[in-house]
Amino acid sequence: MDLPEDAGQLEAEAVRRDTRDRWLMSVPALMIIFLAAAGPLLVMVIYSFLTPGDYSGVKWEFSTNAWSSILVQRDIFDDTLQWADAHLTIFWRSVSLSIITTVLTLAFGLPTAWFISTRPPGKREFWLFLMTVPSWTNLLVRTIAIQELIRAEGVINNVLIFVGIIDEPMQMMFTNFAIGFGMTYVYLPLMVLPIYAAVEKLDVRLLEACYDLYASRWHAFTRVILPLIKPGIIAGSILVFVPCLGAYVVPRVLGGGKNLMFGNLIELQFGAGRNWPLGAALSFLLMVIVMIALIYYIRITSQERKDG
Amino acid sequence: MEAQAQVPVSDADPTPPADTSDPAAEIAIDARRISKVYRGEDEVRALDNVSVTIARNEFFTLLGPSGCGKTTLLRVIAGFEPPTAGTLWLNGKDITRLPPNRRPVNTVFQSYALFPHMSVANNIRFGLEMLGKPKKQIDEIVDEMLNLVQMQAMKSRRTSEISGGQQQRVALARALAPEPEVLLLDEPLSALDLKLRKEMQIELKRLQHETGITFVFVTHDQEEALTMSDRIAVMSAGRILQIGSPQEIYQRPAERFVANFIGESNFLDATLSGNAVTFRTGGTYEVERPADVEDGAVSVLLRPEHAILSSDPSALPATVETVVYSGEATSIHTRLDSGEALKVRVPNAPHSGGLPEQGAPVRIGFAPGALTVLKD
Amino acid sequence: MAERSAFSVRTIPGFSAIAIFCFVAIYAPILILVTFSFNAGTSLAVWEGFSFKWYVAAAHNEQVQSAALRSLMLAFVAAAISTVAATMAALATTRTRHFPGRTMIYAMINQPLMIPEIVTAVALLIVFAWVKVVTNHTSMIYLIAAHTAFCIPFAYLPIRARLETMDDSLEKAAADLYASRWHVFSRVTLPLMMPGIIAGLMLAFVISMDDVVITEFVKSAGQDTLPTYMLGQLRRVVTPEVNAISTVVVFAGAVLVSIFFWVSSNRR
Ligand SMILES: Nc1ncnc2c1ncn2[C@@H]1O[C@H](COP(=O)(O)OP(=O)(O)O)[C@@H](O)[C@H]1O
Numbered sequence: 010m011d012l013p014e015d016a017g018q019l020e021a022e023a024v025r026r027d028t029r030d031r032w033l034m035s036v037p038a039l040m041i042i043f044l045a046a047a048g049p050l051l052v053m054v055i056y057s058f059l060t061p062g063d064y065s066g067v068k069w070e071f072s073t074n075a076w077s078s079i080l081v082q083r084d085i086f087d088d089t090l091q092w093a094d095a096h097l098t099i100f101w102r103s104v105s106l107s108i109i110t111t112v113l114t115l116a117f118g119l120p121t122a123w124f125i126s127t128r129p130p131g132k133r134e135f136w137l138f139l140m141t142v143p144s145w146t147n148l149l150v151r152t153i154a155i156q157e158l159i160r161a162e163g164v165i166n167n168v169l170i171f172v173g174i175i176d177e178p179m180q181m182m183f184t185n186f187a188i189g190f191g192m193t194y195v196y197l198p199l200m201v202l203p204i205y206a207a208v209e210k211l212d213v214r215l216l217e218a219c220y221d222l223y224a225s226r227w228h229a230f231t232r233v234i235l236p237l238i239k240p241g242i243i244a245g246s247i248l249v250f251v252p253c254l255g256a257y258v259v260p261r262v263l264g265g266g267k268n269l270m271f272g273n274l275i276e277l278q279f280g281a282g283r284n285w286p287l288g289a290a291l292s293f294l295l296m297v298i299v300m301i302a303l304i305y306y307i308r309i310t311s312q313e314r315k316d317g
Numbered sequence: 318m319e320a321q322a323q324v325p326v327s328d329a330d331p332t333p334p335a336d337t338s339d340p341a342a343e344i345a346i347d348a349r350r351i352s353k354v355y356r357g358e359d360e361v362r363a364l365d366n367v368s369v370t371i372a373r374n375e376f377f378t379l380l381g382p383s384g385c386g387k388t389t390l391l392r393v394i395a396g397f398e399p400p401t402a403g404t405l406w407l408n409g410k411d412i413t414r415l416p417p418n419r420r421p422v423n424t425v426f427q428s429y430a431l432f433p434h435m436s437v438a439n440n441i442r443f444g445l446e447m448l449g450k451p452k453k454q455i456d457e458i459v460d461e462m463l464n465l466v467q468m469q470a471m472k473s474r475r476t477s478e479i480s481g482g483q484q485q486r487v488a489l490a491r492a493l494a495p496e497p498e499v500l501l502l503d504e505p506l507s508a509l510d511l512k513l514r515k516e517m518q519i520e521l522k523r524l525q526h527e528t529g530i531t532f533v534f535v536t537h538d539q540e541e542a543l544t545m546s547d548r549i550a551v552m553s554a555g556r557i558l559q560i561g562s563p564q565e566i567y568q569r570p571a572e573r574f575v576a577n578f579i580g581e582s583n584f585l586d587a588t589l590s591g592n593a594v595t596f597r598t599g600g601t602y603e604v605e606r607p608a609d610v611e612d613g614a615v616s617v618l619l620r621p622e623h624a625i626l627s628s629d630p631s632a633l634p635a636t637v638e639t640v641v642y643s644g645e646a647t648s649i650h651t652r653l654d655s656g657e658a659l660k661v662r663v664p665n666a667p668h669s670g671g672l673p674e675q676g677a678p679v680r681i682g683f684a685p686g687a688l689t690v691l692k693d
Numbered sequence: 694m695a696e697r698s699a700f701s702v703r704t705i706p707g708f709s710a711i712a713i714f715c716f717v718a719i720y721a722p723i724l725i726l727v728t729f730s731f732n733a734g735t736s737l738a739v740w741e742g743f744s745f746k747w748y749v750a751a752a753h754n755e756q757v758q759s760a761a762l763r764s765l766m767l768a769f770v771a772a773a774i775s776t777v778a779a780t781m782a783a784l785a786t787t788r789t790r791h792f793p794g795r796t797m798i799y800a801m802i803n804q805p806l807m808i809p810e811i812v813t814a815v816a817l818l819i820v821f822a823w824v825k826v827v828t829n830h831t832s833m834i835y836l837i838a839a840h841t842a843f844c845i846p847f848a849y850l851p852i853r854a855r856l857e858t859m860d861d862s863l864e865k866a867a868a869d870l871y872a873s874r875w876h877v878f879s880r881v882t883l884p885l886m887m888p889g890i891i892a893g894l895m896l897a898f899v900i901s902m903d904d905v906v907i908t909e910f911v912k913s914a915g916q917d918t919l920p921t922y923m924l925g926q927l928r929r930v931v932t933p934e935v936n937a938i939s940t941v942v943v944f945a946g947a948v949l950v951s952i953f954f955w956v957s958s959n960r961r
């Protein structure tokens with residue numbers, strides 16, 4: 010079959026026009042996000058290489074001090090280099106509280122996800138809905154609710170005193186415990202949902218097969234159930250760990266001024282700390298850590314979509 | 318229609334012919350008056366007062382149309398469904414309340430249910446490890462099983478990386494490895510193509526022979542049941558209609574349903590009186606009279622291959638309607654003078670000719686013993 | 694005819710108890726908060742009888758009034774703009790084979806979801822502080838821009854999901870019946886994707902209403918929204934007035950989210 014010289018040109022032209030139209034349609038969304046979300050991140054990187062201003066803001070002088078001062082600081086008196094202990098304490102608190110929260114949400118979330126997925130088919134949506142509704146309501150309000158619970162005159166202390174377990178109110182507010190408790194409460198649904206999705210896909214016949222082959226409840230759980238829902242567990246863990254690491258509201262309300270986390274350390278640089286470049290550098294660091302975790306998350310979930 | 322009468326209800330009842338020797342010692346599974354009711358939006362009586370004994374080393378098949386309760390009975394035996402009523406005995410012990418992980422019974426699942434996160438060998442190991450066998454013994458048994466099902470070369474493959482037939486073998490090996498008292502197989506061949514299915518039928522027979530394990534095999538394919546089984550239980554709507562050897566089931570079906578479900582059949586209306594039946598077209602023939610059928614109107618079964626075209630004047634007169642050639646035989650569809658349809662199956666000889674034309678009058682005869690009186 | 698041995702392969706001992714505990718634990722703090730908002734006394738600890746007095750107090754508090762109004766206005770504008778932008782982007786990125794840059798558009802639209810809020814907040818503070826100094830302009834435009842940006846991915850999600858369930862045969866049929874491109878869009882495509890658009894609009898509204906962190910860093914003096922006002926109050930002596938405001942916020946949010954779920958599950 011002979012094709013004329015200009016064969017395919019019409020098609021190519023149509024495809025090109027279609028692509029251009031689709032880009033044009035996306036422009037408003039892209040512009041808004043670039044101006045008020047993504048673009049400023051680039052400016053932030055520039056700021057991390059400037060010198061702090063005298064009052065606030067920056068002086069336009071290049072400096073890597075912000076980056077080095079994340080980890081080390083120069084002693085005011087003898088000019089020696091020392092570890093920035095205050096920062097390291099806060100990093101350690103952020104990481105350890107995030108890990109503890111992840112483990113706690115897993116310990117509570119896995120049974121909850123299992124429970125939901127073993128409800129009769131028509132009822133599962135209801136339980137899922139019950140689990141997700143609070144997570145769509147105001148984060149600050151939920152944090153305040155936890156504060157109500159654990160304040161010195163809060164419900165927990167009142168009940169414990171009434172029952173006679175303690176005489177004096179326990180100090181729970183403004184502790185690491187309060188932060189971990191609050192974050193577990195707030196982020197539990199983020200653990201439940203991906204694990205639920207994994208459990209839902211679990212073939213009951215595999216459970217029957219393992220009990221048929223003499224497995225105990227424990228062995229069924231560790232040898233068959235856990236390995237099969239591992240992708241859901243990893244996804245849930247990342248989804249909880251990431252916002253914990255960047256948490257701001259929960260530690261601010263429940264941790265008070267002393268128990269800072271990463272997010273509060275960043276804020277401090279723009280307030281009392283008056284060190285915008287350090288704040289920018291810390292932000293960028295947090296962003297990079299989170300991006301790495303999320304890219305890992307996306308790879309796991311898309312891998313699973315391919316397998317399933 | 319009372320299925321119960323056909324089936325031994327308890328130890329005291331007469332046992333079926335296959336295990337006449339010494340019932341108590343030879344019986345592996347004894348299900349007594351088992352009922353299973355699924356309560357959902359509407360109640361489903363999946364098993365209705367089912368009693369059955371299965372002898373040791375027997376290849377026993379549950380045969381019936383889809384939805385008749387075969388899987389349910391198998392799951393009751395495996396321990397996945399508690400029976401609503403009735404008891405289940407294994408080797409003389411009541412196991413009704415025993416959970417599945419403590420029953421010496423293994424299942425080959427319909428869709429194999431192989432663990433996707435384990436290799437072929439680890440799937441086979443699983444049951445042995447759960448039983449806490451010593452590692453050395455486990456290795457030996459796994460090796461033996463891999464050889465038995467000819468999967469030695471694939472032992473470290475993932476179960477998703479092998480074909481359907483191979484998955485089938487692994488599922489078999491996995492269930493056989495712990496040497497269960499009874500192996501339950503739920504339509505294990507239904508996912509395979511015809512050629513592979515035929516191969517696996519022979520393979521399964523061989524495995525049952527070599528291992529000496531009692532097989533309870535579920536299928537809805539009558540041909541499969543006839544070729545593989547020592548005994549068959551035909552089920553319908555949650556009841557067992559008849560239990561017997563393939564020959565008994567085929568040649569002496571107890572009920573019209575059984576006759577209809579297995580093989581091709583002609584049913585003729587007749588009147589029974591004493592040891593003889595009289596057809597509506599006329600003609601009186603001697604029959605073996607079943608015990609529980611009264612004189613009067615009955616249905617008589619005549620298998621198409623037991624009917625012959627005859628010149629005997631006492632044979633039934635009929636008219637040819639269609640002639641269907643199908644390779645090894647030819648089916649001749651005729652209509653009797655009474656208006657009843659009757660099919661005759663004639664094997665094709667090398668130089669067969671002389672088959673009747675459409676519309677031709679013929680006479681249909683049959684060998685003595687070809688007629689079976691059915692209760693229905 | 695009781696079920697006898699009740700071995701279920703789906704049972705894991707203790708799991709149901711933990712799950713029930715979780716469901717109780719999720720709602721208990723909110724219920725306590727709501728309960729004490731009706732406390733007649735000033736104390737947050739001792740129940741002194743039922744009263745609406747804190748609701749009345751909150752309603753008459755001028756700061757609360759203006760913060761609530763500002764929150765609503767902001768959420769409404771941000772949700773509206775982000776939904777329009779997200780609808781266009783969703784139309785552009787669905788029901789097509791891969792075209793150059795599609796992955797990049799996806800990534801960009803979802804970018805606000807990928808970055809911790811505090812990071813975006815700080816970046817916006819840096820840039821907007823500079824813009825405010827240069828232009829000497831401190832209107833709500835900054836808050837609107839910031840809210841619109843982080844609402845876009847939330848609005849985009851349900852709209853895209855809706856579009857992906859729609860095949861284009863109806864549109865083809867309309868075109869076959871002599872409808873112009875505009876008529877195909879306004880008479881067929883738009884009505885069909887409406888449930889997704891409404892869901893997206895509501896989701897964006899809820900997300901904007903709830904935001905604390907970015908608002909806290911972007912707002913100029915006197916631009917408190919309800920959440921930032923509450924955050925500020927927590928530094929002072931806490932009265933049940935905060936509980937009263939919280940209760941209203943929780944109920945408004947729960948109602949919107951319920952409607953959202955209802956709308957988006959109705960698409961089947
Ligand atoms: N879990 C269940 N809940 C309700 N009804 C069921 C359940 N399992 C099976 N049934 C019903 O019980 C009957 C027998 O099913 P089954 O034993 O699977 O039949 P078969 O294996 O012979 O095809 C069918 O009517 C089926 O719908």
Ligand SMILES: [Mg+2]
Nearest residue numbers: 384387388389
């Ligand atoms: Mg079945």
